[in-house]
Amino acid sequence: MDCWHCRKTAVGACRFCGRGICADHVETLPYILELFRTNDVPQALVVEDALYCGACTPRPDPLSLPELDEGV
Amino acid sequence: MSDPRTADGLYAVVGARLDAEPHGGQGSGAWDVLAARVDPAEYRPRLREDIEVKTFRLRWGNDYSMIANPTDLVHYQVRPEDAELLPLMDGTRTVKDIVVGRLQESGDLSVDGVADLVRQLRVGNFLTDPFVDVTGIVRRAANPVSRTRAKAREFVTTLSVDWSGAHRLVEFLYRHVLRFFFLPAVLAVSVVVAVLGLVAFVAVYRSGRFDLGGGSAAAQTLILLGMDYVLTFLHELGHAVVLVHHGRKVKSAGFMIYFGSPAFYVEASDSLMLERGQRIAESFAGPFAELVVSAFASIFIWAFPDSPLAPFLFTWAVINYFVIFLNLVPLLELDGYFILADLIQVPDLRPRSLQFIRYDLWRKLRGRERITKQEVGLALYGFVGVAFTIFCLYTSVFFWETIFGGLIRELWNGGVVGRAFLLALGLFVAGPLLRGGIALVRSVVRKVRGVIDSVRFRLQTRWRIEAAELIDGSQLFDDVPEDVLSDLAGRVALKRYPAGKPVFRQGDRPEAFYVVRRGTLQVVEEDPDTGKERVIATLARGDTFGELGLIDGAPRSATVRPVDEAHLFEVDESTFDRLLSEMVNVPEFEPTLQQAAELRSLPPFASMGSTEVPLLLEHGEWLNVAPGDVLVEQGDAGDAFYVIGSGRVEVIQDEEVIRTQGPGSYFGEIALLMDVPRTATVAATTPTRVFRIDREGFEQVLAGVFRRGVLAPAVTVGRTSQH
Numbered sequence: 001m002d003c004w005h006c007r008k009t010a011v012g013a014c015r016f017c018g019r020g021i022c023a024d025h026v027e028t029l030p031y032i033l034e035l036f037r038t039n040d041v042p043q044a045l046v047v048e049d050a051l052y053c054g055a056c057t058p059r060p061d062p063l064s065l066p067e068l069d070e071g072v
Numbered sequence: 073m074s075d076p077r078t079a080d081g082l083y084a085v086v087g088a089r090l091d092a093e094p095h096g097g098q099g100s101g102a103w104d105v106l107a108a109r110v111d112p113a114e115y116r117p118r119l120r121e122d123i124e125v126k127t128f129r130l131r132w133g134n135d136y137s138m139i140a141n142p143t144d145l146v147h148y149q150v151r152p153e154d155a156e157l158l159p160l161m162d163g164t165r166t167v168k169d170i171v172v173g174r175l176q177e178s179g180d181l182s183v184d185g186v187a188d189l190v191r192q193l194r195v196g197n198f199l200t201d202p203f204v205d206v207t208g209i210v211r212r213a214a215n216p217v218s219r220t221r222a223k224a225r226e227f228v229t230t231l232s233v234d235w236s237g238a239h240r241l242v243e244f245l246y247r248h249v250l251r252f253f254f255l256p257a258v259l260a261v262s263v264v265v266a267v268l269g270l271v272a273f274v275a276v277y278r279s280g281r282f283d284l285g286g287g288s289a290a291a292q293t294l295i296l297l298g299m300d301y302v303l304t305f306l307h308e309l310g311h312a313v314v315l316v317h318h319g320r321k322v323k324s325a326g327f328m329i330y331f332g333s334p335a336f337y338v339e340a341s342d343s344l345m346l347e348r349g350q351r352i353a354e355s356f357a358g359p360f361a362e363l364v365v366s367a368f369a370s371i372f373i374w375a376f377p378d379s380p381l382a383p384f385l386f387t388w389a390v391i392n393y394f395v396i397f398l399n400l401v402p403l404l405e406l407d408g409y410f411i412l413a414d415l416i417q418v419p420d421l422r423p424r425s426l427q428f429i430r431y432d433l434w435r436k437l438r439g440r441e442r443i444t445k446q447e448v449g450l451a452l453y454g455f456v457g458v459a460f461t462i463f464c465l466y467t468s469v470f471f472w473e474t475i476f477g478g479l480i481r482e483l484w485n486g487g488v489v490g491r492a493f494l495l496a497l498g499l500f501v502a503g504p505l506l507r508g509g510i511a512l513v514r515s516v517v518r519k520v521r522g523v524i525d526s527v528r529f530r531l532q533t534r535w536r537i538e539a540a541e542l543i544d545g546s547q548l549f550d551d552v553p554e555d556v557l558s559d560l561a562g563r564v565a566l567k568r569y570p571a572g573k574p575v576f577r578q579g580d581r582p583e584a585f586y587v588v589r590r591g592t593l594q595v596v597e598e599d600p601d602t603g604k605e606r607v608i609a610t611l612a613r614g615d616t617f618g619e620l621g622l623i624d625g626a627p628r629s630a631t632v633r634p635v636d637e638a639h640l641f642e643v644d645e646s647t648f649d650r651l652l653s654e655m656v657n658v659p660e661f662e663p664t665l666q667q668a669a670e671l672r673s674l675p676p677f678a679s680m681g682s683t684e685v686p687l688l689l690e691h692g693e694w695l696n697v698a699p700g701d702v703l704v705e706q707g708d709a710g711d712a713f714y715v716i717g718s719g720r721v722e723v724i725q726d727e728e729v730i731r732t733q734g735p736g737s738y739f740g741e742i743a744l745l746m747d748v749p750r751t752a753t754v755a756a757t758t759p760t761r762v763f764r765i766d767r768e769g770f771e772q773v774l775a776g777v778f779r780r781g782v783l784a785p786a787v788t789v790g791r792t793s794q795h
Binding site for chain 2: 005006007024029030032044046048058059060061062063064065067068
């Protein structure tokens with residue numbers, strides 16, 4: 001796989017979108033591995049420095065999708 | 073159904089929804105819902121009810137609007153035309169609707185500006201949807217820092233400690249005591265006292281009875297320092313209490329090391345919402361509080377010159393009047409400057425003047441261009457300001473040495489303890505200077521590194537590949553054969569421009585074509601008669617500019633200026649010409665550029681960037697219409713939007729001509745918003761050239777712009793604190 005930015009051989013893949021990234025273009029972002037609740041407080045298992053390509057745009061804020069409840 | 077609050081529950085819901093048969097036809101599937109939800113163009117912003125908006129009309133036409141979030145005390149400065157969009161953000165309209173609404177109101181199709189404004193409002197919590205920064209929350213949770221440690225870290229990095237509870241204290245003081253100072257009678261007495269104090273001080277000074285006495289005892293000097301801090305506190309309280317009097321809030325207050333001296337400050341960004349007169353009063357209140365307090369000392373010295381306290385109070389009064397003078401001189405960025413800026417209605421006087429003498433003046437002088445009256449004023453202010461700053465630094469050193477020289481000498485001669493104390497005091501006061509020195513060294517190292525990097529960069533091919541990719545990705549160059557593209561990329565230069573330094577100015581001879589590699593730039597059109605500037609486009613990574621001037625050879629029609637440091641790929645004129653001459657063999661390339669230029673000459677598309685124009689060309693077409701030809705028939709289904717390039721049309725409603733329209737005007741936009749039949753017939757009365765864009769194309773252009781990625785910040789917050 002090649003780097004999305006420079007076409008050099010990729011050393012990893014973006015955790016969020018799967019694009020290839022070389023060592024020069026690699027960035028990191030926290031990634032939530034698992035969400036759960038303890039005593040009604042949200043808790044998260046997190047990878048602090050998951051690979052990020054810098055090209056995709058993981059939204060920093062949650063998205064409301066009430067439509068998903070319909071018909072289920 | 074499982075509990076949707078758990079991860080399993082959520083995935084179960086999504087899975088079940090995805091497995092379920094779509095119902096309701098097109099656009100109701102889970103992916104369609106998701107696509108619509110992440111599309112910024114489909115977002116329905118709703119402004120919070122408590123958001124305040126104020127527009128300030130200034131004498132020079134440099135009007136601006138302020139938007140305040142009173143809960144978080146966040147303030148944005150925006151253009152008045154952007155502020156006019158805010159009432160439309162009521163939760164019923166999509167961002168796309170608002171863009172088209174603006175088009176109908178002003179004829180400006182400034183899509184990226186609207187999208188950016190909405191984005192900034194969202195992040196600043198101006199909208200009813202609370203913005204939750206999950207990434208930030210996770211980062212903070214992963215690296216927890218105690219409150220004390222956070223404060224200590226804040227002090228080390230910013231040399232200030234912030235206290236967010238200051239408003240309650242100021243409000244308490246205002247309610248119980250300070251509000252009486254706003255009674256006309258009390259205010260008048262205060263003014264009389266301040267004037268009498270000044271007169272008494274001049275009389276005492278002219279008597280020659282006292283001098284500054286560099287040999288003050290150490291203890292006395294320390295008391296003097298303590299009293300000086302009390303006075304600074306009262307100065308800040310003066311600012312804060314005017315804010316509270318006018319119903320505004322003090323965001324925070326605190327303690328900081330300012331130019332080597334410990335000082336108090338008030339975060340008064342809420343004053344940006346005050347009216348001009350109130351802002352001037354707020355700026356003056358600090359020095360006025362000092363004037364009144366100093367007046368009591370001066371009157372005391374004048375009345376009791378033989379008192380043992382008199383020499384000490386004289387020194388204190390001298391320090392106070394010197395500080396008041398510095399505060400009120402409008403050449404330093406202190407209270408006097410803000411008063412002047414508000415009086416002459418040029419809120420960005422200092423940065424504008426410095427920017428003008430740094431970049432624009434020399435070019436204008438070299439080019440023997442006409443310098444307007446306003447520019448003469450800016451240059452004068454800039455030069456005198458710089459000279460006065462240097463003068464102040466010199467006199468300050470002399471002044472403080474006279475006042476505190478005695479203390480330093482006494483401590484130095486006071487044995488080990490005295491010298492240790494002096495060293496500690498020196499570190500405390502000189503610490504910031506040391507930090508400044510370190511920062512300067514770092515900056516020099518960074519610059520040297522930058523030069524080395526630049527040399528190294530030239531030796532590498534990486535950025536040339538990047539340039540080739542960007543040029544290849546540009547709609548203007550999508551037809552360029554690979555060998556030509558490779559040739560072009562091999563000849564580009566990488567240029568860095570600091571914020572504010574123009575890449576080129578309106579009226580300049582075109583010499584190059586540019587591709588934005590990094591940073592944000594504004595395309596600014598300047599009215600040659602009034603000097604009034606208008607931002608017509610914002611450019612970001614991947615955008616191209618400057619090609620039109622090279623094609624038609626005309627002087628630059630606008631100034632391009634970086635908002636932050638910009639890295640640009642520059643293609644010089646000869647390389648561009650060589651590329652173009654080679655491109656003659658490639659059909660459609662040249663016409664595309666010409667069409668882009670023609671399209672940009674239409675007011676609704678004037679502010680469109682180089683990404684949007686090709687999209688419009690792809691989804692629209694130029695039509696030549698003969699006199700009498702009907703473009704739109706009343707009662708027909710609406711399906712397109714038209715902009716007139718040349719010629720005239722008449723709008724006929726129920727067989728009656730209701731108006732005629734000429735070049736630059738447009739019609740048919742309603743059809744893009746609502747499924748209603750045409751409300752009038754439009755027919756050409758002269759040979760007419762119109763640009764027609766259909767509904768699908770229009771939607772795609774808007775969506776394309778919205779999805780372009782990170783947009784440039786179009787908002788800034790001005791003055792935020794008082795010192």
